[in-house]
Amino acid sequence: MSSQEIEVLVVGAGQAGVAMSAHLTERGIPHLVLERGRIAERWRSGRWDSLVANGPAWHDRFPGLEFDDVDPDGFAPKERVADYFVAYAAMTNAPIRSGVEVLSVRRNDGAPGFRVETTDGSYTARYVVAATGPFQKPVIPTVIPADAGVEQLHSSDYRNPAQLPEGGVLVVGAGSSGVQIADELRRAGRQVHLSVGPHDRPPRRYRGRDNVWWLGVLGKWEASAPAAGAEHVTIAVSGARGGRTVDFRELAESGITLVGRTQDYADGVIRFGGDLAANIHAGDANYLSVLDEADAYIERNGLDLPEEPEARILGPDPACVTDPVTELDLAAAGITSIVWATGFGVDYGWLQVDALDAAGRPVHQRGVSAERGVYFLGLPWQSRRGSSFIWGVWHDAGYIADQIQIQRTYLSYENAAVAAEGAAV
Numbered sequence: 001m002s003s004q005e006i007e008v009l010v011v012g013a014g015q016a017g018v019a020m021s022a023h024l025t026e027r028g029i030p031h032l033v034l035e036r037g038r039i040a041e042r043w044r045s046g047r048w049d050s051l052v053a054n055g056p057a058w059h060d061r062f063p064g065l066e067f068d069d070v071d072p073d074g075f076a077p078k079e080r081v082a083d084y085f086v087a088y089a090a091m092t093n094a095p096i097r098s099g100v101e102v103l104s105v106r107r108n109d110g111a112p113g114f115r116v117e118t119t120d121g122s123y124t125a126r127y128v129v130a131a132t133g134p135f136q137k138p139v140i141p142t143v144i145p146a147d148a149g150v151e152q153l154h155s156s157d158y159r160n161p162a163q164l165p166e167g168g169v170l171v172v173g174a175g176s177s178g179v180q181i182a183d184e185l186r187r188a189g190r191q192v193h194l195s196v197g198p199h200d201r202p203p204r205r206y207r208g209r210d211n212v213w214w215l216g217v218l219g220k221w222e223a224s225a226p227a228a229g230a231e232h233v234t235i236a237v238s239g240a241r242g243g244r245t246v247d248f249r250e251l252a253e254s255g256i257t258l259v260g261r262t263q264d265y266a267d268g269v270i271r272f273g274g275d276l277a278a279n280i281h282a283g284d285a286n287y288l289s290v291l292d293e294a295d296a297y298i299e300r301n302g303l304d305l306p307e308e309p310e311a312r313i314l315g316p317d318p319a320c321v322t323d324p325v326t327e328l329d330l331a332a333a334g335i336t337s338i339v340w341a342t343g344f345g346v347d348y349g350w351l352q353v354d355a356l357d358a359a360g361r362p363v364h365q366r367g368v369s370a371e372r373g374v375y376f377l378g379l380p381w382q383s384r385r386g387s388s389f390i391w392g393v394w395h396d397a398g399y400i401a402d403q404i405q406i407q408r409t410y411l412s413y414e415n416a417a418v419a420a421e422g423a424a425v
């Protein structure tokens with residue numbers, strides 16, 4: 001069967017695929033982006049209705065295009081974020097084919113490059129960039145059996161409170177998704193329990209600057225790996241309702257019952273770990289450490305930013321923390337649904353080359369995979385903390401485009417040498 005030839009094939013047209021295309025175009029490298037849904041599909045159909053960006057509009061964007069209808073210090077609604085990437089793709093004339101799923105990528109036999117099977121025919125590509133996202137496959141821990149009599153869904157399938165059956169809700173996971181979903185459900189009048197694990201909760205704003213600014217000037221976006229021991233610590237930040245610091249005391253005051261990590265389940269009863277207070281206090285310590293670092297930065301750089309001593313007042317622990325619920329009979333407590341905000345895994349089943357470890361995770365250095373000619377983009381901590389975020393993926397895309405360009409340069413030398421040899425014969 002015939003196949004179309006393309007030099008670089010990019011799989012996925014989320015923000016990573018759009019950034020990759022822009023950098024390849026800038027270097028004059030022919031390419032094609034295949035997207036199984038629409039551009040920025042996950043921003044449209046993989047997120048809840050009321051979600052807004054976690055970072056302000058001045059920051060969560062690519063160079064050369066602003067959110068002209070969103071206050072730069074405001075937080076763009078998720079559909080607007082998706083529209084932004086559609087506009088960016090149009091501005092850069094990105095060659096994107098939507099509605100085409102990549103089914104397999106395999107090394108060509110006896111020839112360089114890769115054979116790519118898709119729902120719309122075959123391609124051969126010299127280079128392949130996997131830009132299928134940091135968060136591909138919802139992960140739900142196997143704690144509660146499917147027939148336990150409660151509705152169970154992952155945060156990526158949650159849309160709004162009306163979608164859930166009447167009754168109380170247990171939200172498991174207190175990262176950015178879990179806290180926002182719990183807060184929305186409580187505001188909609190639901191009884192909510194929120195299961196809180198280890199987390200960081202940086203201040204939304206401090207002394208007149210947003211969290212993203214502090215992450216930038218304190219060098220934290222550029223950190224190459226999570227701090228030792230903090231690999232499984234989630235980050236709770238939110239742009240909801242104008243952007244506010246995630247404050248578990250405030251959530252408790254609103255009527256949410258905080259509980260420890262969800263541990264196990266038997267006969268309708270769920271048990272929580274005794275780690276709630278420790279998790280809350282470690283989150284406080286993280287929050288206060290950012291204030292300390294920010295103060296030190298202001299001092300050292302002689303900045304004139306307003307003092308904010310009240311930011312250090314945390315208040316007493318709420319009753320649900322000092323006297324925590326450790327067991328909950330779901331039926332007796334009226335809990336009819338559980339939202340698992342427990343994160344994501346990856347699924348590279350289509351990538352049938354030597355670029356994955358035994359568990360199916362990418363083997364790479366800064367996105368350059370173990371299989372020559374295959375690259376990853378948009379992975380968590382691909383090169384730095386910012387890698388899976390709008391701000392950071394732009395830089396990684398530039399790096400990957402450079403790597404591809406370097407390989408092309410070697411190849412053109414090889415081709416020129418062969419041609420010269422041929423001419424000399």
Ligand SMILES: Cc1cc2nc3c(=O)[nH]c(=O)nc-3n(C[C@H](O)[C@H](O)[C@H](O)COP(=O)(O)OP(=O)(O)OC[C@H]3O[C@@H](n4cnc5c(N)ncnc54)[C@H](O)[C@@H]3O)c2cc1C
Pocket residue numbers: 011012013014015016017034035036037038039040041042043047051052053054055060100101102103131132133134135177350377378379388389390391393
């Ligand atoms: C709830 C939530 C909120 C977030 N908020 C922010 C934020 O405010 N700011 C920020 O910077 N980051 C945020 N992030 C992190 C990150 O920006 C997003 O996860 C973003 O979607 C990642 O973009 P991406 O292009 O790397 O991956 P994705 O958006 O996941 O895009 C991958 C694309 O690949 C396509 N695809 C997958 N497999 C195939 C295949 N086999 N063939 C063809 N196409 C395929 C998918 O359809 C998808 O469109 C958030 C993440 C989550 C989960």
